Amino acid sequence: MASEVVALVNPNTEAALPFATTLQLVVGQATEKGRKSQNEDAIGIRIPSGLALITKGVVSVISDGVSTAEGGAHASAISVSNFLADYYSTPESWGVQTSSSKVLTALNRWLYGLGQDYRDARRGFVCTFSALVFKSCSVHMLHVGDSRIYRFRHGELLQLTHDHSTNINSSNQYLTRALGMDVNLDVDYKTLSVEVDDVYLMTTDGVHDVLTEFEIHQKLTVLCQQHSTLSDDLCEQFCLMLNKKAFDLGSKDNLSSQLLSVSQLPKQAIDDVYQSLSSQPFPPPLSVGMKLDGYQVTHTLHQSQRSQVYRVVNDQGEAFCMKTPSVNYIDDAAYIERFMLESWIGQRINSTHVVKVVELQKIKSALYYVTEFLSGISLGEWLTQHKKAPVEEVLLLLKQIELGIRAFHRRETLHQDLKPDNIFITREGVVKIIDFGSCYIKGVAEISSPLTRDRILGTADYTAPEVILGYQADGRADLFSLAVIAFEMLAGQLPFKGKLEKCRTRQDYQRLDYISVHQLNPMVPEWMDNALKKALNIDPNLRQADTCELIHQLTTAKANQTVKDFVPLIARNPVRFWQVISIALFLCLVASLLNN
Template identity: 60%
Template sequence: MSVSGLASLSKTLVEDDLTSKPEPTLGVEQSVNGELPLNGELEIGAGQCSVQGAKSTNEDAIGIRIPDGLMLTTKGAVSVICDGVSAAEAAEKASGISISNFISDYYSTPDTWSVEKSSSQVLTALNRWLYGLGQDYREAQRGYVCTFTALIFKSCSAYLFHVGDSRAYRFRAGKLERLSRDHVTVLGRDKRYLARALGLDVKLDVDYRKLELAQGDLYLLTTDGIHDVIGDQDLAVKLSEFISKLKPKSTAGSKPGLKQEPNAAIVHDEFCRRLCAQAIDADSLDNVSCQLLSIDTLPKLNIDDLYHKLSKLPFPPPLSEGMKLDGYLIEEVLHQSQRSQVYLASDADGNKRCIKTPSVNYLDDAAYIERFMLESWIGHRINSPNVVKLLDRDRAKSALYYVTEYLNGMSLSTWITRNPKASVQEVLPLLKQIESGVRAFHRKETIHQDLKPDNILLTYEGQIKLIDFGSCHIKGIAEIATPLQRDSILGTADYSAPESVLGYRVSNKADLFSMAVITFEMLTGQLPFKGQLAQCRTKQDYLKLVYIPSYKLNPLIPLWMDPPLKKALSFDPASRQIDTSELLYELNQPLANWNKPEVGRSLLDRDPVRFWQGVSVLFGLSTLLLLLS
């Protein structure tokens, strides 16, 4: 790839980023195969060029980064193009800063985050920084301002982030499609002004699109120095000529791609150089920059290939006291179920550890093996005093298992049994720790999906620890295509939110619902809705449930604590609190309207079942009177 004619600042920043190698991201089984069991065989051809052209300085900046291995799988490849606004005094610096910072900061975000969240977070911070730098100028709009167009390629999808009048195109099956729209305001015949750009305002409004990739796609990014003088029709002709020069790569049973001999990148660069030269010959009055990317190979969605990756580590045999596993001495079987086993063990130094192993019942189940490996993968990425800590991340293993710290205590379900109708003073400190652990998952854009007392441990020192990550939904991983049929309905019915049971899209508010169920049970010793959540299978089943206020089951509960609980247990996620921290706050602070008298509310609000029963009785009586008359 080449970067031609960039101004000194942006050139240094962009080229350094292009040539730098990311540090390897360790998977749980990195010591064995170096990768997570995910499809990451996306291959992209790329080229780019930026030329000063007719202007005295080059205010454009371009950057592409295509990482290797797991980083390509979890974060994808990034292509960014920026055009510094000519009216801005720091336009050249703005575009250079935007390219280098976006690329470096995007790859620094957690690999559990989705592309949308990672990019949005980085762009919001970048925009505020540029806007802040612009305050040194008399008018911020004349400070650090530039356009921004980025394409991120991950698995089988592309993600577009766009603000300004740079453009992104897709060329597929002989047709050119403009993916972005120009954010300009036209005044008169010749005056055009940017309506949106990075650094223009403290609030940033970015266009976002998700696109499905197809093998053989071409993606072209340009600044206005090119597309103002070269029309879409001419661009389509040029891209058709580019494809005709390439020798299709094809294999038996696969679609033809565009990947060539080792000089393929040179071909992409040459196309970009010629396109820039054509724009200059067409009397372009601006800097000219473009990037060309080709989708050469998409990840293979072959379950046999994936199972081969997943099965590189064998399942451990059933273990018993006195046996050893990779130097760990098994002391006791702590838990055994159809899906897994948990053992108490000690390492060579005598430290107590817990070892979790998969069940041999699922030896041939690729989806189960993937979820077990992802369970330890996410566990290594959650760092919270209220989440069980996974150990020995980089230790070589002879079998599939993972190791956690040993916790001396009891499950929360045992604590509830021993403390029925616990006092508010006992419950709230524990709830604060539970919320802290849940929030640690949510910060990684991960939903636990199986919060229940059995998955919460309370040590004898009074510390709460969340355990069992087997049902977690990880946004960043969910974006990666797979041939596996993953379970969509996970968790325990007594504690699961309706949207989880019904198969709707889940959010952090599903964990909020589960946390409210646990809180209700801790305070009353009973499950909400008379314990009938587990029997619900349809939306109508949920609507038939009757909520009994917590203070009716435990008179020691303050009246003002029940409305927040009832709100968090709403069947509609939109009616719940925004997040778990809001629920925790409301349970600790009496709401201003908590003592609103019941008589001021309609019977429909207070007791919908009695309301409709009354309506039915009245309807029956009126029908009877009509018949008699």
Template identity: 45%
Template sequence: MPSQLRVSTGQHSDKGRKPSNQDFHGLHIPPELQLGAKGIAIALADGISSSEVSHIASETAVSSFLADYFCTSDAWSVKQSAERVLSATNSWLHAQTRQGQYRYEQDRGYVCTFSALVLKSTTAHLFHCGDARIYRLHGGALEQLTNDHRLWVGQDVSYLSRALGINPQLELDYHAVPVEVGDLFLLATDGVHEHLDPRQMVELINSHADLDAAARAIVALAYARGSTDNLTAQLVRIDELPVQDAGELYQTLSELPCPPLLDARMEFDGFTIVRELHASSRSHVYLARDGDTPVVLKTPSIDMQHDAAYLERFLTEEWIARRIDSAHVLKPCTQTRKRHYLYSVSEFVEGQTLRQWMIDHPRPDLETVRGIVEQIAKGLRAFHRLEMLHQDLRPDNVMIDSSGTVKIIDFGSTRVAGLMEITTPLARDHLLGTAQYTAPEYFLGESGTPRSDQFSLAVITYQMLTGELPYGAQVAKSRSQAAQNRLVYHSARHTEREVPAWIDDVLRKATHPNPYKRYEDISEFVHELRHPSAAFLNKTRAPLLERNPLLFWKSVSLLLAVAVVVLLCR
């Protein structure tokens, strides 16, 4: 069986010389299935002594993080999931302070420091604000991985510059580091680290085989050395990392055999095959019936049945479809019986591809194009909300049904941030889309962004309006930054079709070779397809002399009169 992430842990907290303990700490190791998707979470919060309610803040911060982080989407990256959860917690804490009697005294409200460590696959993700610390013991040396957010205003006077609940917006440090078997992480509050140097902590860790005992020893020594604060220490050691070899993974993927080629009227796994819809070197797509319900069966190509990377992407398609809920994205069908072969089942969209629609409607009006683009954009935004990039948006991967509803299909090239964080030996191609619609940055070996999907959508929009491509076939040939800088956009107005100048300006921006010069969000692109931007209107605005000659000459006369009066006064 493939190995899983395994850790040993130890933790201890004590109120020390204070009347109560305002520190709060915890960790959560989820069941094996969620362990690979979300990892292991460790969190530590330290209340501030000037507040009577900060112990509530620290307990809330840790307990909500350990609960809510594991409720976020499996498709999200660790960074996205943690930051969403912590931002919500910060807003709640700040609101509690604003509603209480200390609304104008931040240091007496619901405030605490916070440090968290999420171990996923072979990476440690660190989240930090305040003056607790996270260390890593690696190769016999203890390295501090976080910075103290404390502002010193005098030799012995300082205050927290960052913490949960201080401000309505959370400013959080994030850092990701690769880990190895044997690495040990130490989380400690200031009551511990201010009274022990790294050498002493290393000695205590190395002298105790049991990590709970080591944590107690660290707290005890800090207390003995005069600490007057609450004291908390957490230790996490990496015992095993999730490393799979290609043979193990291929065996897992191939537990179900690839189905044979299917023919009309054949009975297959409880389905009745009606006809073949599409066939390529990568897959076969069939119309079938599940009882009286028409469905679509997709099977891997027989030629690809020994390609583990391809099979992984094939299985991921259905995983993706089950996590997206949008009227403009193809829906999977609920599996009601055991499968005996490797295939996927989805809804049947009775209609035609956008490619065929473009052939049937060679000169569509602008409003019809807008309607199609807006629906595709809604589908793409459903991907982007889950930190997914489609990466292969093209007319063949868009269906229009008999009611005019547009749906995005085929997720074989989709990039999922949460899955990309999981270690796998399989090669992950950056360039999986179709060259004519692929954003230029992919040809430079860069990772895509939502602006890359925006480029593909803009190219499709351009093609519907003009029947051509904005750069012809030159994008795929431009494999260097210099070559891409030489790309020349062909104005949509050079064709015989009537494309407004401002629409051409929108398409020029959305298909710019530099992703940072495109629209920040796909919704901006869609909006400007209906509303000319102020920048365009100002750029094309006629001079005042042409728009209103009378007002122009009145203004000139007024200025001359003012000048004459000024001269006479002198």
């Protein structure tokens, strides 16, 4: 069966990206009150289509309202319905963990707040919560409470969740974690690979407290042996049967179960992907006077091996920038995908300090994208004109750069190529980040692809060590790049005497010596130097938490003037640390021998 490819943007104005929508599941669910007077369980499954299936996936949720909480039934209903709605409302660029944690945190605080209306804390809005999010070729598990998730694969049953409960005696237990129980929420999160024919079973305690794991395994084995392929009806019948069996065995609780079977995963052949990517032709090299889709070229602003940027005007005389891919990469599928993603992420970041990608209102005849035209100079040009600029002026520019970076990070996107040439200062003094070519988008990275995606590194002088060394980077990598830019703006030269460019191993970075920016420019106060030194640490764990914290430290004197962050000897000088340890052990050995 051929893979279906869906556009991640408006299909009338942008080219389709090669992500298949052939993730298919068969599902069934059932819930009933059992021997209780009301059903406090809640269940829900949402299988979207098109774009949402690619970027968000399929979601299954099960929740059990705590009986001792008067609002338990309302809590479970709220948690299921709101999660299924709010999760799909989060940005497409966010990964599953970020999207789900944001929604669950808000849900938990809402339920906790509702529960505070009662004088008796035990009568609040409290419920268990377990969810599976199937995205591309992975499943993401979220769990808090004592509902359960099982996986049945190749005839083996595995419980994926751990019960957050403690036994009081043989017949009573209480939850140690649940939604609405506390203002802070600790959710178990796990990502697992998915295989075709995997079967996932989700149950509340009314079912699994009565049925043993052996019995559940036996019933799933019979189901899969009798039916080579499952259907929605078979899954629903199985859930009804499982609930009835638990009822017949004396369950006194509500009964809920969900069964999901993976029938197809979004696998694609590389030829199919390339065919989709090449649906729009590369435009030829353009020269002044030439037109493309009504845009006339007036200037060539930039040319490199990878792309071209032109100043163009439309029929109304409005000026824009047009970026086109280089014909050198016409057969490179990974390059084409990345070029398409530039405009995709650019349309999803809305900030005064990030260049705006223009959404076209007509079908494009070739592969390119258009941005607002900026009049001014790059930060690189500004640096050549302002050697050791006044600290106040530098801080004004840094604050704007940080706001632009923050806009990327709020979309769970790393820029990964922050440098003076990618930062623009308009004639009005507004700073804008102007390039998306090296961005890492968490939500897109979770989507499987047969392409070997190239890992484009930024300019070595400005790139964080963890990126160069091939480690998984986070927002602190962009923080490092911002600190390099700040150092250069204040000192008139790059940090570490410009030796970052030559570093290729961890040992290379450990040999770097930080030279105080205050030493190079006495007008820079020492407390600013302390903030920059921390941000330029080769270990990301020893930097500030984010770019906002760095700007705060650069602009706020406070205790930075006298108090320095404590860094253990093993981090400051590992060789000296082990020398001290060796000497101490040797002295202990000598003392022991003398005593004997």
